[in-house]
Every structure is written in structure tokens, then in C-alpha cells.
Amino acid sequence: MATLTFPLSRIEGHARVEIEVREGRVISTRFQAMEKRGFHLLVTGVPAEQMPVIVPRICGVCSTAHHVASVKALENAYGVTPPPAADTIRELLLLGQILQNQATSLFVFTMPDRLGVDSIFHVSQDEADQESQFNIARRALKVRQLGTDLISLAGGQFIHPVKAVVGGVSSGLDAGKAADFRKRLQDAIPIACELVEFYWEISMAMRERIGTWGDDQPAYYITSTEREDPRYDSSIIRVMTPAGECCSEFNAAQFHEVLTFEETDYSYAGRTSYQSGVMRANSLARANMTRSMGTKLADGFLRRLRKEFGHPAHPILLFDLCRGIELVYAIERAEKLLEIPLDHADTKVSYTPVDDCEGWGLVEAPRGPLIHHYMIEGGNIKQGEFIIPTVHNMLAIERALRVAAERYISEDSVNLELERAVGRVVRAFDPCIACATH
Amino acid sequence: MEEKTNHSAPPRFAVLQLSGCAGCETSLLNANEWVDQFDLVFMPLVVSAYEVPDVDVLFISGGVRSDEDLYNLKRAVKHAKRVVPIGTCAISGGVSNLGNRDEVRQLFMSQEQRRELPRLLPKSQPVDAFVEVDLYVPGCPPTPELLMGALLDPEGFSASSIVCQECGRKKLKDMKPEHLTGFQQGEVLPDICLINQGYLCVGTTTRGGCRALCTIPGHPCVGCRGPSNNLIEKDSHAWLDGIQRVFAAMTEIPEDELREALVSPQLALFLFQFSDYSGSQPRPKDKVL
Numbered sequence: 066m067a068t069l070t071f072p073l074s075r076i077e078g079h080a081r082v083e084i085e086v087r088e089g090r091v092i093s094t095r096f097q098a099m100e101k102r103g104f105h106l107l108v109t110g111v112p113a114e115q116m117p118v119i120v121p122r123i124c125g126v127c128s129t130a131h132h133v134a135s136v137k138a139l140e141n142a143y144g145v146t147p148p149p150a151a152d153t154i155r156e157l158l159l160l161g162q163i164l165q166n167q168a169t170s171l172f173v174f175t176m177p178d179r180l181g182v183d184s185i186f187h188v189s190q191d192e193a194d195q196e197s198q199f200n201i202a203r204r205a206l207k208v209r210q211l212g213t214d215l216i217s218l219a220g221g222q223f224i225h226p227v228k229a230v231v232g233g234v235s236s237g238l239d240a241g242k243a244a245d246f247r248k249r250l251q252d253a254i255p256i257a258c259e260l261v262e263f264y265w266e267i268s269m270a271m272r273e274r275i276g277t278w279g280d281d282q283p284a285y286y287i288t289s290t291e292r293e294d295p296r297y298d299s300s301i302i303r304v305m306t307p308a309g310e311c312c313s314e315f316n317a318a319q320f321h322e323v324l325t326f327e328e329t330d331y332s333y334a335g336r337t338s339y340q341s342g343v344m345r346a347n348s349l350a351r352a353n354m355t356r357s358m359g360t361k362l363a364d365g366f367l368r369r370l371r372k373e374f375g376h377p378a379h380p381i382l383l384f385d386l387c388r389g390i391e392l393v394y395a396i397e398r399a400e401k402l403l404e405i406p407l408d409h410a411d412t413k414v415s416y417t418p419v420d421d422c423e424g425w426g427l428v429e430a431p432r433g434p435l436i437h438h439y440m441i442e443g444g445n446i447k448q449g450e451f452i453i454p455t456v457h458n459m460l461a462i463e464r465a466l467r468v469a470a471e472r473y474i475s476e477d478s479v480n481l482e483l484e485r486a487v488g489r490v491v492r493a494f495d496p497c498i499a500c501a502t503h
Numbered sequence: 504m505e506e507k508t509n510h511s512a513p514p515r516f517a518v519l520q521l522s523g524c525a526g527c528e529t530s531l532l533n534a535n536e537w538v539d540q541f542d543l544v545f546m547p548l549v550v551s552a553y554e555v556p557d558v559d560v561l562f563i564s565g566g567v568r569s570d571e572d573l574y575n576l577k578r579a580v581k582h583a584k585r586v587v588p589i590g591t592c593a594i595s596g597g598v599s600n601l602g603n604r605d606e607v608r609q610l611f612m613s614q615e616q617r618r619e620l621p622r623l624l625p626k627s628q629p630v631d632a633f634v635e636v637d638l639y640v641p642g643c644p645p646t647p648e649l650l651m652g653a654l655l656d657p658e659g660f661s662a663s664s665i666v667c668q669e670c671g672r673k674k675l676k677d678m679k680p681e682h683l684t685g686f687q688q689g690e691v692l693p694d695i696c697l698i699n700q701g702y703l704c705v706g707t708t709t710r711g712g713c714r715a716l717c718t719i720p721g722h723p724c725v726g727c728r729g730p731s732n733n734l735i736e737k738d739s740h741a742w743l744d745g746i747q748r749v750f751a752a753m754t755e756i757p758e759d760e761l762r763e764a765l766v767s768p769q770l771a772l773f774l775f776q777f778s779d780y781s782g783s784q785p786r787p788k789d790k791v792l
Contacts, residue, residue: 074547077525079571099621100522102568103611107602114685118725122598125526126643173532173549184550186543206535213533217716223533224526224644227722235691235721329618413690488551499524 066092069479071487075174075184077126078498082466082487083331089476094466096491098334104503113139113441114231114418120437121225123451124499126169128225129162129216131437131451131500133298136229140435142424145416150296150407151233157219158226158400159297159428159471164395165212166431167348167388168451169488170495171264172205173267175385178489179267201263208392211249215399218246233413239406250400255395258362261389268386275482277472278380279490280465283307284343285378286350288459289427291436294359295351295394297429304339305354309377313339317425317436321453334501336459337452343464346433346457347494348387353377360401363394381465381493382475388495395461420444432455432497455501458494465490514559516654517545519579521572522599522627523565526644527590531562534647537654555579560654562640566592566599567628571621580634586628587653591643591727594786599627599641631786639791642713643727649712653792660792662712665731666724670706670715672696674753681755681765691721698753703764707749708734708742710791732788 071082079099085092104123111119117135133155140147147155175460177184185202197307213223218238220226224300228234272278282305289299304313304323324344328335353376358364367390374383419441426437433454440448469490473483516537518528528548537543541560544554555561567573580586591597606792616623631637640653648674652660657737663669673773680701691697697704697718706715706724710731718724729735734742743765750761 072553074551075549078550079520097620099571100569101623102522102599102616102627103602103607103616106607106610106614107599109607110604111601116736118722119598122524122526124641125524125529128524128526144575148748162732169532177551183552184543186538186549206532206538210535213529221722222716223646224530227717236693330617333615333617333620408689418685487660 066438069483071484073488073491075177075331075488076491076496076498077124077477077500078502080491080496080498082491084466084470084474086222086474086479089474091467091470091474094463094470095331096462096496097332098502099331100498101502105449105451109448111446112257112444113142113444116437116439116446117229117231118227120226120451124497125224126166127162127430127432127435127497129158129220130428130435132220132226132471133158133180133229134426134428134430134435134437136231136426137428138426138439139231139426142422142439142441143419143427145232145414147233148411149411150237150409151229153405154219154234154238154412155229156296156298157399158216160395160402161212161215161219162401163297163431164393165209166495167207167392167395168205168212170387170492171385171392172202172209172260174495175330175489175492176264176267177206178485178492179264179271189356196371201260204256205260206458208253208260210392211253211396213358214249218242220375230413231418232416235413237412238407240406242427243403243407247400247403250396253392253402254362254393254396257393261366261393264389265386268382272382274485275368278382279493280461280468280470281380283377283379284461284465285312285339286353287339287344287346287433288350288354289429290351290355292354293356295355295391295429299427299429299434302434303354303428304344305350305377307377309353317427317438320436326452326456327457332456332459334453334459334498335456336372337457338460343460344457345461347384347431347455348391349378349384351429352383352387352390358390358394360394360397363390363397366390366393381490384493384495402430418444421494432495432500433457451503453497453500455494455496455498456498462491462494462496465493466477513540513542515542515544516555516560516562517543517555517558517579518548518562518564519545519555519575520548521563521565521576521630522568523590523592523597525564527562527564527650530644530647531650534651536651541654555582558580558584560585560587562650562653563588563593563630564590566596567624567630567633569601569621569623573624573633576630576633585637586630586634587638587640588636589640589645589650589653591641591729592627593630594639594641595729596627596629603627636790639786641710641727641729641791644721646713646716648714649792652739657792661790662710664705665711666709666713666715666718666728669711669713670718674716675699679753679755683756683760693721696753697721698750699724699754703756705746708745710735712792729791732791735788735791736785738785
């Protein structure tokens with residue numbers, strides 16, 4: 066028996082893939098998360114009200130989602146409802162997160178696979194034939210920067226936001242700054258659309274070259290965005306059958322009644338399943354489970370996806386195309402929200418913390434439904450639980466790896482395309498290892 | 504676009520990520536200047552490369568949490584002319600230090616080890632516990648300006664000495680709170696110092712250079728940049744005394760109440776940020792950006 070090991074890059078965190086082969090037959094494909102800090106343990110004894118500032122440090126890529134999930138868990142525990150202006154500012158925060166993350170995943174993580182380079186930073190200015198690629202890399206980084214700047218505008222700090230607080234947000238948005246930012250978003254819309262078009266084209270070209278969209282078998286899908294159009298500040302989780310029917314709806318506190326979570330001995334991240342079935346979260350789940358995007362240009366892309374690939378669509382490389390749709394959506398939606406005046410003082414309600422209580426907080430993070438669950442005793446965290454969207458995708462990642470392994474491993478040889486295929490498969494799911502292991 | 508010919512190759516740099524959150528790397532991605540001036544040869548987050556080659560500058564983020572982190576660290580520094588830990592985790596332990604408390608450590612070591620994976624070390628440790636360091640860039644994360652300063656011109660770069668200089672909130676002589684305001688409670692008045700409003704803000708003694716991103720929108724400084732130059736070579740008691748003196752001068756908050764807040768878990772937030780600045784190995788201030 067032979068074990069093939071593939072270290073991974075251009076994903077968040079430390080992970081590798083192990084494929085066991087016996088006489089040309091694929092025995093197992095394992096996705097291994099290699100690091101562990103233990104946030105569920107290290108928050109023990111921390112004053113509950115400090116959680117919104119501590120937990121963004123679980124992940125510098127998904128920090129905003131953790132920040133908002135944490136505040137929502139405490140509001141759930143204390144019985145507090147934030148005012149509408151706070152909801153809007155939090156939605157802007159989550160849109161900034163989606164914009165930053167999808168731009169990073171599309172242009173920094175997966176575009177090099179389509180262009181055949183090691184990194185977009187290695188697309189050289191000096192080589193004339195790559196000049197257009199160079200310009201694309203520059204513009205892609207500019208669009209990505211908009212996401213970070215939106216997080217700073219709505220959240221204060223640019224990586225680990227501080228402005229969401231129990232009862233609302235600590236301050237409104239200055240009208241002048243909001244207007245300036247709105248202008249930047251308007252200017253970015255055509256650039257983002259062009260980039261997504263370009264990404265779509267090079268993805269189709271890659272499909273031609275490699276002859277597959279990866280694992281295209283049906284799966285269950287899970288999201289916490291709404292039925293009509295995506296809202297990342299969510300309250301209900303939904304599961305969809307492989308045929309496209311909604312089969313379960315539940316709130317964060319019912320998580321363990323509906324889904325099964327288990328640890329494994331080969332990874333520092335666990336995995337979840339729905340009735341033993343393979344489940345997928347992230348962009349493709351959201352695209353499959355929304356009626357429309359609710360913004361003009363993003364809806365154009367969504368209609369095109371459905372026309373070309375059906376509904377629900379299953380091939381995994383479509384995750385990447387769906388990120389492009391969400392990139393456009395996030396810019397359009399944020400532009401619209403910034404029309405609303407948010408500079409008034411009514412961004413926060415007062416509250417009384419409860420010494421002994423329990424709270425659940427849910428948001429749709431870029432990778433799917435994220436839950437924070439706190440048991441609080443004497444005002445301090447007795448136990449913290451973090452249910453991470455990447456963990457919902459673990460079985461789906463391993464199944465897709467098996468499809469790739471069986472495609473490129475035969476009785477007498479291993480096609481070296483397997484190494485690239487492993488990278489493409491994992492990046493399609495955009496796993497976040499810092500989060501998954503926390 | 505100009506053809507670049509006949510010039511010496513740009514300096515090479517690498518980013519080694521140990522156990523951390525990738526926030527420092529994300530901050531670096533927001534500073535695009537290096538794209539023109541440096542050749543990024545290793546940074547697994549954004550470049551497919553599996554070994555650290557010879558480089559002029561090696562940034563290191565994250566703490567040493569596993570035997571694999573330690574192995575990668577020791578192997579990488581051999582290839583670097585300058586070793587520069589970036590971010591609080593790599594320098595003073597950061598949020599991971601909350602896991603170094605004995606009761607947490609016991610659970611962590613007994614529950615979390617996996618036979619087929621890198622072995623977890625008993626504690627999360629900063630980079631300079633194992634290797635020589637040329638420059639420290641603290642912050643959670645450091646701003647893109649700080650990272651660029653470290654890369655392009657560490658000698659010429661100077662940050663504000665404390666966060667207050669960048670915050671711009673006014674300190675009022677006649678507004679003296681009698682008690683600490685709860686961590687996230689009460690209205691935050693604009694433009695007035697958070698200490699005047701009873702918040703336990705440590706910006707007065709925390710190294711500047713962060714653009715006061717937290718305090719300007721109304722969140723107390725949690726000290727992620729570490730102690731200012733006046734305090735950085737002293738132990739953590741000197742730093743706690745420094746905070747105490749500021750509050751004695753600016754507020755009517757009883758000394759006991761403040762002292763209790765400073766040493767109790769209420770301060771977990773910045774105790775974890777600072778815990779490893781104390782005692783055994785103070786960082787020389789001329790090495791801290």
C-alpha cells in the first residue's frame with residue numbers, strides 16, 4: 066500500500082491531503098487540518114462581554130463573522146434586540162467580509178490555477194504577453210481592498226472589528242464618509258463585473274482543458290441565508306435535498322438535534338453530516354437555495370449559471386463561479402444600503418447582563434452557517450462552542466478528492482495532474498483551517 | 504508600461520505562518536506597495552511554494568504551538584538575513600496565551616492530541632523563545648503601514664509613542680468618573696477621552712502606530728501593540744502601575760476597584776496580550792517598530 070501526501074497552499078491555514086492506494090485502487094482520501102489553538106477551551110473563564118473582541122482572533126480572514134456571531138450569542142443570552150440602524154451597519158460589516166473573502170478566494174487563491182502560475186504576484190510586468198494578466202491582478206487587488214475598507218468603515222478596526230456591541234453598534238456612520246464610500250462602490254461595479262466575466266471565461270477554458278468540473282454528484286446543501294434573497298445576518302438554517310427540496314429548517318440551538326458532529330483521529334478539525342449524507346455549505350449552497358440575489362447585475366450572473374448548469378447545480382468548480390456572483394452582489398447591496406442615513410445616534414439599546422445564562426448566535430459566514438454557543442456562569446464563559454462552516458464541508462471535500470484520485474490513479478500509474486487536481490478540489494471549497502480547528 | 508531592465512534584482516522576502524489566524528497576512532495583502540519593490544518568494548497563503556528559500560527578510564506570524572511549528576521556524580531562519588516576527592502571537596503570545604493557564608492546558612493536552620498529526624507543545628510560545636530576532640512588529644494585526652515600514656525602511660520609520668497621540672479624543676480635567684463603566688455598556692460620547700467616560704482604556708501606555716482604529720469609533724484600547732517605549736524594557740508590574748497612575752490622575756475610581764479590574768479576569772483581554780512581555784526576556788526598545 067502507498068500513501069500519497071499533498072501539502073496545500075493558497076488556502077487559509079495548514080492542511081494536507083493524504084490518499085491511500087493499494088494495487089491501483091484508491092482506499093481512502095483524507096483531508097487533514099494540521100494546527101490547533103483550542104479556542105473552545107481557552108475562552109473558559111473569560112468575561113462574557115469580552116468575547117466579541119476575543120473571538121475575531123479565531124481567524125483573520127473570517128474575523129467579522131465571528132465578531133457578529135459572538136454579539137448575537139450574547140444578545141440571545143441576555144434577551145436584547147438591537148435597533149434597525151445597528152442591523153444595517155452589521156449587514157454592511159458582513160457584506161465587507163463577503164466582498165473581501167470572495168475576492169481573495171477568486172483572485173488570490175484560485176485564479177493562479179486557471180492561469181497556470183504559482184501566484185498572482187508572480188504574474189510579471191516584464192513579460193509582454195502577460196501584461197493583461199498583470200493588469201487584472203492589480204484590479205483584483207483593488208476590488209479586494211474595497212472589502213477591507215468596508216469592514217473598517219462599519220467595524221472600526223480593519224481585521225478584527227470592534228464596533229458591534231451587545232445591543233447594537235458603538236457608533237453610526239459619518240454621512241460624508243458613507244457618501245465617499247458609496248461613490249467608490251459605484252465606480253467598482255463595472256470593474257468587478259469585468260473581472261467576474263474574465264474569471265468565468267478562464268474557468269470555462271480550464272474545464273475544456275481538464276475535461277471535468279470535478280465531483281458533480283448530487284449532495285445535500287446547507288445555508289442560513291433567506292429563501293428570497295441572501296441576507297448574511299441570519300436566524301434560520303435550512304437543509305436542501307440533492308433533488309432541490311427543503312428538508313429541514315431549524316434555529317442555531319437545534320443544531321445538534323438535526324446534524325451529526327464527530328471528531329476524527331486524523332485531523333484537528335471535526336466534520337458534520339445530515340442523516341449520514343454528504344453535505345455542502347458555502348457559495349454553491351447559497352446560490353442553489355435562494356430565489357434570486359435581489360440586485361440587478363448579480364441576478365444576471367445567477368440566471369446565466371442556472372441556464373448553463375441547471376438548478377440545483379452540483380459540480381464543485383461552480384463554487385468558484387458562485388463566489389463571483391456574490392462578489393458583484395456584495396458591492397451592489399452595500400451601495401444600496403449606504404443610501405440609508407446611518408449617522409444618527411440611535412445605534413444601540415441599553416441592556417442588563419445576566420450572570421447565568423446560555424446563548425446561541427448565528428450568521429452566514431463566507432463559508433456557510435457559523436454558530437457561537439456560550440454557557441455563562443457568574444458573568445464568565447463556562448463553556449464555549451464554535452460550530453464552523455468549513456466543518457460542514459469536510460465529507461464533501463473528501464468525496465470530491467476521491468473522485469479526483471480515481472480519475473488520475475490507475476492500476477499501473479499515477480497521473481501527475483493529480484497534484485493540481487487536489488489543489489483545485491480543495492480550493493473550490495475554500496476551507497478555512499484556522500476556523501475549522503480554532 | 505515601462506520595461507524594467509538592467510537593475511539589480513529586488514530584495515526577496517518570505518512570510519512563515521505558524522499557529523495563528525492569518526490576520527497579519529491579510530493585513531499585508533492590504534499593503535500593495537511590496538508588489539513593486541519586493542519579490543515575495545514564500546507565503547503559502549498566496550503562493551504555491553513549500554520550502555523557505557534564501558531571503559533578505561523573513562516575516563513570521565503566529566505562535567509556536569506544535570512541534571511542526573518549531574521545526575519549520577528553526578529551518579526557515581537559517582535562510583534569512585533578517586528575522587522579523589509580526590503580530591502579537593509571534594511576539595508576546597497573544598490570544599493563544601489564554602490557553603497557557605494551567606487548568607486550560609491540562610484539558611488541552613489530554614483532549615486534543617492526535618496521533619497522526621503534529622504534536623502539540625505544552626504551551627504556546629513566542630518566536631524569540633527559540634531563535635534570534637532582528638526586529639519586532641507588534642499589533643493584532645500590525646497595520647499595513649507598519650509592515651511596509653518594517654520591510655522598506657525600519658531605521659527611518661517612526662510610530663507615535665502612544666495610542667492617545669493618534670486617537671484625538673479630548674482629555675477633560677473636570678470629567679472624573681467614580682467607577683469603571685462596564686466593558687460594553689453605556690453610551691460612548693464622541694470626541695471625549697474614553698477614560699473620562701470610565702472605560703478601562705490602556706491607550707495611554709500602549710505603543711502607537713495603529714492609527715487608533717479601535718478608540719476613535721469608541722472601543723477602549725486593549726493594548727495589542729504592547730507597552731510604549733517607556734515601559735517595554737520593564738516588567739509587567741511597572742506597566743500595570745503606569746495604568747494605575749493614569750487613572751489616579753484622571754478619575755476618582757477607587758484604587759482597589761481599578762487594581763482588582765487590572766489583575767482579575769475582567770482584564771483577560773489585555774493580560775493575554777501582554778502576559779509574555781514581563782520578566783524573563785524584555786524586548787529592547789530599539790528592536791521594536
